Amino acid sequence: MVAVPKTIAIVGANLAGGRAAQALRANGYEGGIRLIGAEAHPPYERPMLSKEVLLRHCEPERSFLMSEAGWEELGVDLHLGSPVTSLRAADAELELASGVRLSADKVLLATGGRVRKLEVPGAHLDGVAYLRTIEDSLRIREQLRPGAGVVVIGGGFIGAEVAASARLAGCEVTLLENGPTPLARILGIEIGAALTRVHREEGVTVLTETSVASIEGSSKVTHVITTTGQRIDAALVVVGIGIVPAVELAEQAGLAVDNGVVVDEYCRTSNPAIFAAGDVTNHPNQVLGERVRLEQWQNAQNQGAAAARAMIGKQEPFREVPWFWSDQYDLSVQMAGLPGGCDNIVYRGDLDSRSFSAFFLRDGVLRAAVAVNRPRDVKRTTPHIAAGAKVDAAQLRDESSDLRAVAA
Numbered sequence: 001m002v003a004v005p006k007t008i009a010i011v012g013a014n015l016a017g018g019r020a021a022q023a024l025r026a027n028g029y030e031g032g033i034r035l036i037g038a039e040a041h042p043p044y045e046r047p048m049l050s051k052e053v054l055l056r057h058c059e060p061e062r063s064f065l066m067s068e069a070g071w072e073e074l075g076v077d078l079h080l081g082s083p084v085t086s087l088r089a090a091d092a093e094l095e096l097a098s099g100v101r102l103s104a105d106k107v108l109l110a111t112g113g114r115v116r117k118l119e120v121p122g123a124h125l126d127g128v129a130y131l132r133t134i135e136d137s138l139r140i141r142e143q144l145r146p147g148a149g150v151v152v153i154g155g156g157f158i159g160a161e162v163a164a165s166a167r168l169a170g171c172e173v174t175l176l177e178n179g180p181t182p183l184a185r186i187l188g189i190e191i192g193a194a195l196t197r198v199h200r201e202e203g204v205t206v207l208t209e210t211s212v213a214s215i216e217g218s219s220k221v222t223h224v225i226t227t228t229g230q231r232i233d234a235a236l237v238v239v240g241i242g243i244v245p246a247v248e249l250a251e252q253a254g255l256a257v258d259n260g261v262v263v264d265e266y267c268r269t270s271n272p273a274i275f276a277a278g279d280v281t282n283h284p285n286q287v288l289g290e291r292v293r294l295e296q297w298q299n300a301q302n303q304g305a306a307a308a309r310a311m312i313g314k315q316e317p318f319r320e321v322p323w324f325w326s327d328q329y330d331l332s333v334q335m336a337g338l339p340g341g342c343d344n345i346v347y348r349g350d351l352d353s354r355s356f357s358a359f360f361l362r363d364g365v366l367r368a369a370v371a372v373n374r375p376r377d378v379k380r381t382t383p384h385i386a387a388g389a390k391v392d393a394a395q396l397r398d399e400s401s402d403l404r405a406v407a408a
């Protein structure tokens with residue numbers, strides 16, 4: 001029987017932390033909740049920062065989980081704009097940069113990740129931007145003017161979405177990818193190439209096997225010099241080369257850390273009073289049978305809620321098929337499961353079109369599904385991934401067969 005804590009402190013007031021606080025109340029928890037965030041905003045959802053906000057389809061406030069008044073109504077004690085700088089594990093005492101000290105019976109670490117910084121000459125220049133926060137998105141948006149030279153460094157999802165949004169805003173966009181094709185690291189070379197073709201059709205210059213050697217400008221960026229010697233005009237450089245998990249407090253508290261805060265299926269760290277959720281965790285994925293650290297919206301919100309339940313004794317193993325989406329131009333990309341380590345990829349539809357799916361198998365078992373403008377294909381095959389089912393490759397390929405009935 002787990003004793004219900006009198007007070008819970010949640011460090012990191014964004015998606016995982018915010019959803020955890022809401023889940024505590026939704027599950028009847030009546031104790032104190034302190035939700036502490038380094039950012040000045042109440043918890044919000046980042047996905048629209050590279051899409052709707054950059055495209056000026058909405059303002060960032062639309063991304064808030066709730067207003068500050070809503071948090072107050074929920075009885076959540078918000079401490080915003082000041083990071084926790086010290087966590088004493090022995091008595092779960094926290095100190096904020098502002099000097100405020102707080103104590104709690106249990107702590108949830110939902111500290112997410114920070115952008116990985118570029119280290120080349122000129123990386124400090126004005127006009128070199130990263131995209132993680134609301135302020136980052138607004139700063140980038142300000143520069144997205146028709147005809148402006150924009151160089152995006154890194155062909156992952158953030159880079160691809162920024163390239164698409166900048167292009168839609170009329171900018172002259174160059175995307176640098178140091179691998180064989182953007183998006184290949186997660187989706188594989190064929191799908192990466194198919195999506196790259198779309199970026200080129202939309203007018204983005206995509207340079208592969210190319211990185212940045214240096215950035216030029218006196219105070220503000222004017223050019224990017226590539227590792228292949230090209231000199232590209234740039235008023236704005238957006239760097240999207242990944243994030244690093246924010247594990248400093250976990251390390252300080254002596255928790256097990258290995259590419260993120262190590263937790264079990266109940267979101268418990270190596271200290272029984274401290275839990276963790278979201279992008280910062282290295283957790284066992286019960287469906288795929290391996291440890292993962294995900295940078296995905298669904299995982300952050302659902303693991304946050306699972307951690308909350310576990311902290312008040314309503315624990316059940318966190319077991320989910322990872323799910324992710326990305327929007328670029330008129331493409332809606334969805335992915336369930338994880339494609340890594342598969343030995344067979346079965347395609348359905350034409351990769352040269354803007355509508356196809358791909359299924360990733362390991363020893364005949366469906367491990368992941370990726371679909372471009374075919375969300376139903378992902379929805380219909382997710383149960384097979386959840387069940388660890390062997391599937392019939394010929395049926396997966398055959399457009400006329402029902403994907404709900406492809407289990408071998």
Ligand SMILES: Cc1cc2nc3c(=O)[nH]c(=O)nc-3n(C[C@H](O)[C@H](O)[C@H](O)COP(=O)(O)OP(=O)(O)OC[C@H]3O[C@@H](n4cnc5c(N)ncnc54)[C@H](O)[C@@H]3O)c2cc1C
Pocket residue numbers: 011012013014015016017036037038039045046047048049050082083084085110111112113114131132133158246249277278279280294295296297298300323324325326327
């Ligand atoms: C631009 C962008 C677009 C995205 N688009 C998609 C998408 O289309 N689909 C998808 O599935 N996922 C997407 N993601 C990923 C998704 O947003 C993340 O998985 C999610 O935000 C993770 O939530 P989190 O709460 O775990 O971490 P974070 O969002 O990183 O939040 C952690 C919070 O903790 C705070 N913090 C850190 N250290 C401290 C401290 N010591 N004290 C107090 N506070 C601290 C941070 O300031 C931050 O506010 C996108 C991410 C970005 C940046």
